[in-house]
Amino acid sequence: MNRNEFLKRMGLGTVAIAAGPSLLTSCMDHGMEGEAPNVEDGIFNNPLKIPQTISSTSTLSAQTAMDTLANAKQTPVLGYGNGLLGPTIRAQKGQNVNLNFTNKLSEHTNIHWHGLVIPATMDGHPDHMIMPNNSFNFQFPITQQAGTNWYHPHLHGLTGKQVTEGLAGMFIVESPEEKALNLPSGAYEIPLIIQDKRINTNGTIQYNPTMAEVMSGYMGETILVNGTNSPFLEVVSRFYRFRVLNGSTARIYNLVLSNGADFYVIGSDGGMLPQSESMKSLLLSPGERADVLVDFSGAKVGEMIYLENKQFSGMGDAQGVQGYKIMSFNVTNAEKDNFALPTALLPFTKLSGATKTRPFKLTMSMGNSREGMHQINGKVFDSDRIDEIVNLGSTEIWEFDNTDGDEAHPMHVHGVHFQILSRTGGRNTILPQESGWKDTVLVAPKEKVLVILKFEHKGKFVVHCHNLEHEDDGMMLNFEVI
Ligand SMILES: [Cu+2]
Incomplete structure (x- = not known):
């Protein structure tokens, strides 16, 4: 359904048309579509917070904590630690994860391990709820290749709220084969969780999407990285590895570096790309990850290089309407590394031999309620209904x-x-950063995207x-x- 049909079914079509084009235009521009609030560039004077790292045999709690997001005001947020977000979990390929999780919230929650290919009972299906003051022991083996994954609640009707209020963290899988690539590590390997928030003047996070914002997605005027407002990171003039996650509910970012430098993309959602791809801009939609190398060796000491969102189009009326800065990299020291981009990353096998094509038609339609x-496929989620049955081991x-x-x-x-x-x-194309294993793919207006999967x-x-x-x-x- 397009916007005109939407307005008509809302009962607004006839009223708006009778009232003349100005009301119609106003509804379509401001009322029904939802708008992205303007992002104001910060002064980038807060040191980027780096989440603590924990092993995959550990404990984790969802809880309320105090944090400072804006206006130097302490405010209650949700997190898996002592502030917004949660620790970065690092696991080794071949290892068994054993995470004892406790829900210390006043409402139910659960955890979905986004990007981990694990048994259904551990995956955080919306059916699987962990009630307040209850615990659940997540146990599963890591059988997939090294890569950048994340974790967040996955409850029907509450995911947007709980993620916005702070429940999310990174889950990094490592392997000996990946270690052998000698990529930048330690202080030179930094997670960047990019999220937009709407922050009230008292410093609290607001989450109350209107009907129009349910259509366009709920967007904030404040961009946080790792829960840091207006952040800077001190860097030296060498290669860095950034694990970038778009952890926003709806906002799409078109990432560029202000000095025009390349991102060398080495990985996407599901692990390493077949080969590194140098890109000037990197479009990342909610849920997607990019594992990128950035070479600061040409930068001068004292230089500030910004990670920016560059304006874009074609993603709906509310997305990409302005450019803005996200964070600053402040070059503090000259340092030489001997790092050279590896010519080959990890072995990559193309999937083939699909036995079935399954259509998923994405539509917008008004029922009687919001x-x-x-x-x-014309359906709204129903937990009790199985919509598609797939054979174990099949490729589709x-x-x-x-x-x-x-x-x-x-x-x-x-x-x-x-x-x-x-x-x-x-867009009629597969982007270079989409050439590897994925678990999330951006399907823009007017697009049809075909993916191949093995269950x-x-x-x-x-x-x-x-x-x-x-x-x-x-x-x-x-x-x-089955
Ligand atoms: Cu959607």
Whole structure:
């Protein structure tokens, strides 16, 4: 459904038309579509917080904590530690994860391990709720390759709220093969969790999407990195590795460096790319990750290089409307490293031999209530309904079809990694950073994206839009691998 149809079904079409074009224009520009609040450039005087690292045999609690997000005001937030967000969990390929999780919140929660290919009972399906004051022991083996993953709650109707209030963290998988690449590590390997927030003058986080913002996605005027407002990171003039996560509910970023330097993208959602890709700009939608190297060796001591969002179009009316700075890299020392970009990363096998193509039509439609405007194959999420049945061990092509849509949908599949086969309509191309294993793919308005996947875990999983307002609105289906 397009916007005109939407207005008509809302009962606004006739009123607006009768009232003349100005009301119609006003509704479409301001009322029904939702707008992105203006982001004001900061002064980048807060040191970037680096989340603490814990091992994969550890304990974790979801809890309320005090943190300072803006205006130097302490405010209650949610987190898996002593502030917004949670620790970075590092696990080794081949290891068994054993994380004892306690819900210290006053509402139910759970954890989805986004990007980990693990049994359905451990994956954080919305059915799986952990009640207040209850614990759950997450145990699963890490069988996948090294890569940048993350964790966050996954409750139908509450994911956007809990992620916005602070529940998210990084989960990094390492392997001996990846270590052998000698990539920048330690102080030179930095996670960057980018999130936008709407922050009240008293410093608290606001999350109350209007109907229009459920359509466009809820966007904030403040961009935090690792929970830091207006952050800077002191760097030396050498190569760094940044694990970039778009942890926002809806905002898409088109990342560039202010000095025009390249990002050398070495990994995406599911691990390493077949080869590194040098890119001037990097489009990252909610849920997606980019593992990038940046070479500061040409920078002068004293220079400030900004990570910026560059204006973009084609992702719905509310996205990409302005450029702004996200954080600053302050070059403090000259230092020489002997690092050279590896010519080969990790072995990569192309999936083939799909036995079935499954269509997923992404649409917007008004029912009687505000619940469920966003649909897949004409359906709103129902936890008790199995929408698709897939055979264990089979390889399939899934077709995400947004040809009739006005909004961008980053589509995420649980329990599996996939490769992108084609994108037709819209941008009409597969981007270099999408050439490896993925678990989330941006399907822009007018696009149809085909991905190939092989199912290796039995059980009930979900496929959904990772615009969390769309997801909470019901843009999610169950599939069961049998
Ligand atoms: Cu969506």
